[in-house]
Amino acid sequence: MSQPTPSLQSPTAWAVLLLQVLSTLAFAWFGARMPFDNRLDRFAVKDRDGEQRHQLFQKHFGHTDTALISLEFHRAPEQGAAAAEELFAPLRKVPGVARLITLVDVAALAGEDAPDNLPYPFPFWQPEAGRATALVLLDDAVLQDTVVAALYRECEALMREHPVQAVLAGEPVVNYHLNLGALEVKYRFFPLLIALALVLLGVMFRDLKVLAVTGLSIGSALAWTTGIMALLGERMNLVTTLIPALVFVLALAMQVHNLIAMAMTGSMDEGLRHKLRPNFLVTLTTSLGFASLTTSQVLPIVTMGRYMALGIWLVFLWSHLTHLGLSRLIGLAPRASAGTFWLRFADHGLYQRWLRIPAVMVLPFLIIAAAVWLVFRLPTESNGLNYFDADHPVRVQTAYLQNHVTGGSHVELLIPLPREEDENLLAHLAAIRAFERQLLTLDGVRHAFSLQQFIAVPLAVDDLALADLPAEDALAVVGAVEEQAATLGSLWRRDGWYRIQVLVDSLDRPAYLALGDAVKQAALDQGVQGALVQTGPLDRIVEVQAYLLSSLHTSMSLTVAAVLVILLLIFRLSAPLLALILPNIFPLGCAVVAMVVFDIPMSISTVMVFSIIFGIAVDDTVHLLHTYLSRGEADFRERWRQTLARDGAAVSLTTLVLTCGFAILLLSSFAPTRQFGLLMGVGMVSALVGDVLFLPFLLRWHRKKGE
Known part of the structure; x- marks a missing residue:
């Protein structure tokens, strides 16, 4: 590619650059101040x-x-x-x-x-x-x-x-510590990831101009996405904190494709024209896939779907507009020599023999089938403490509390009470008191707070119990305690409801469900009247976790179906259906297998990794298919050879840079961050493997079938 003359006198380029820099700084200012909030209210499942x-x-x-x-x-x-x-x-x-x-x-x-x-x-x-x-x-x-x-x-x-x-x-x-873990990603590891990825990119292209253009393009997409979120009152949490990482991944991938195309065509304008349509297709399919997440009943997932559907269009916008401004002003002329590597790779005898062995296609089908079977059997992580290492302060503090004082979590029980004038009130309170005593014998239960627990304190001075008093005196004692300690009384009985706060050990989902069954049985044993209501933080965590895991299959199915339908319409059946499905599902299967191998449980953070991996896989497949179908060679071998020469460099370079970048996350002390980095690396490498090893086999099979 000939070195163009920098267009320092171009008013249009200066206007684009000025608009981009000023708007990016403004949105970045708002986005940087977006607060983090991992309270359970943020993860409420609507209408459940x-x-x-x-x-x-x-x-x-x-x-x-x-x-x-x-x-x-x-x-x-x-x-x-x-x-x-x-x-x-x-x-x-x-x-x-x-x-x-x-x-x-x-x-x-x-x-x-x-x-x-x-x-x-x-x-x-x-x-x-x-x-x-x-x-x-x-x-x-x-x-x-x-x-x-x-x-x-x-x-x-x-x-x-x-x-x-x-x-x-x-x-x-x-x-609080979950928020600190998310902030560690935002302020420590994510900047390192971006810096390492850009440095690797600059070294590979051996051009600081490439580094500057790519950095500005990605920075603009990130700043606009997070800035708009902040201006609309959104807050970051364990789910939405993945949005910047996903925007970065998609923006880097699209920019690398643009740069390689410029280098291969020898012209900035020609390279951008060549990649405009596939970039648009990637943006359209990815945005539709993320838009399907808005059907969820969990607010953070809806938020992620909404802003990622917007973010990918911002990626598309700035991946092209940056070249109309900064690239023209500095005379960007990227050079890439990786095309010759892919020509040699395509000509290698082992690769050619691989494409002629039908049995190789058994491997991706086996991995996908195993993943489908395994995903329903993966353990789930509903205990937030296990997101931290054993020596983390929050786990040490909770262990101290549970070993020496009480449980580190709590369950709320509500029991309807009859009216004050109801003659059965005292009998009802007696049944509840017996129920409370049985509660304290259940596994995992440490202590309980309730109105009767506090009433027992003054009565014990005279070695009495509420049941020992005449009805009139007993009701007077209840009223006196509530009046004497209004703050305590109003906390435990109000509006016809009797509240028991049960302090329990930190429980996972199976243990919590078992406790719920035991609580219901204890209420039946003691003759507690009325429908007992069990709620509290653990109850909500368990429900959110169950909904997320059950909705994962629905949301991913909707995402995959929406993307595949669009791809089929776009390519008009020129590509086989399996070529659209298999290379994009294969990385998801590899990620599930990796979760089993590395003992990674299903959690809120790992669930969302699948969407990111799928987005990258679709990106690579669309670019390769677009180039393959647009070429005119009659011979399949030469056609695929030229496809790899044109797009293999961009696909492999993106995979290498991002995999190395996400490897930094393995240094984190926060388990979800480490798991995210590991699964992202597995997903990206397997997406490349699927496109290079299995996609050409399917295209070759489709071509022979057509002939």
Whole structure:
């Protein structure tokens, strides 16, 4: 390719560049400030039973985010509970802490001279260990991460100023660290991935101009996509955090195809014209595939589908407009010599013999069939703690809490109560009390908070129980406790509902479902009247996980079907159906097999990798098919040989650069990030294998069949 003269005097090129740079900077400014939010509310499954149960709970009791703070004195003071209360005082003032319940709050129910051996519902104070624990209810109106970060700062201050060890745990704390894991990708690994990919690209082309043009093109697509998301009020989470990575992958692939085409044709304009149609086809099919995700009932998946459908069009836009601005101004003239490698590869005797052996096609079918069988048997990961390494602070803190105090998660139970004047109210409360006692014997259950647990505290001063009192006196005690500790009372009985908060160990989906069955059986055993409602964080996590895994097959089927229909219409049956299906499904099968080999469970993050792999596979296949069908050679061998010479370099270069780039993610301490990098590498390499080894066999078979 002859070196063009830079068009520094071109007003059109300067206008395009100025518009691109200014708009990119503006959108990048907004996109960089988009907050992260992994709260369960972001993953709500619309119109499902679990979400309806949660809405019922929210309507009557509001606060659902609960954390635990445990203070362990290095040397237990004589007045341990009082000393602990002084240390808890600044934590009560943290913005976003709605309530902080300690031993003092509960002991106040029994009066000032309450003995230490009362039946408190929770080990607020463990004198033998010098350990005090508080229940922290977070205000839903304040961003959860902000509150948890402030609590961490206060705990660190306490440890600096006093001889105590502070431990913070619970679902909000796990969510906080999930956000940190996502931020690690955004601020550490993703920039490294981009930098490494661009450096490799620059080295391969041996041209800094290529690096500048590619960087600006990809940066514009990324900035516009994330900036528009931020302007429309979106927030990043474990699902939508994949959007920048996917935009980067698709933008790099499209730009590499453009650069190779320019090098092969010897002209910027000719190369862009040659790639305009296949790039448009890739954009159309990919956007339709992602648009199918908007049929989901999980908001983050809908968000991902919506903005990726937009993002791929922005990739298409800037992959071409950048060459009308910066490329013309600097006189871009990419050079590529990889075409000769692919000519030699196509002529190699082993490759030619491979294409003549029908039995080789058994391999992709076996892998795909095995993947279909395995995908329904892969373990699922519904416990967010397992996203972290065993020595990660959040797992260490949760293990400390579960070993010494209580469970690290909780379940909410709601039981309908009769009216105050109903003569059966006390009998109903007695049945619930027996139910609570049985609850505490179930596997995984550690403690329970409820109104009757608190009522038992003042009654125990006189060695009484609610059932020992006449009906009128019993109702008076219930009212007195609620009036004396309004904050406690309103938390546990409201609007005709009786609430029990059950503190449990961190459970996976099977253990949680087993607990749910045991809870229902306990309610039946004790004659609890009314329909018991079970909800809480674990309930919602399990439902979201189940829905995501069940909808994976539906969403992927819709995506694949939509893309294949479009491809069939575009290529007008010039290509065999198997040539459109097999090379694009084969990488998905390889990814499933890799999950089995490397013991990677199904989770929210791994589910979304399949969409990315499929997008890359379709990209490569469309470019190869377009070039193959547009060539006029009568001989299949020569036709495919020239196809590889023209597009093999772009496909292999994209695979190499991105695989090396995503390998950086294997260094992360966050399991979903490592798994994402590994599966992306497997998917990209297998997509190349499918296109180079299996696609030509199918095209050859189709040609012979036609003859």
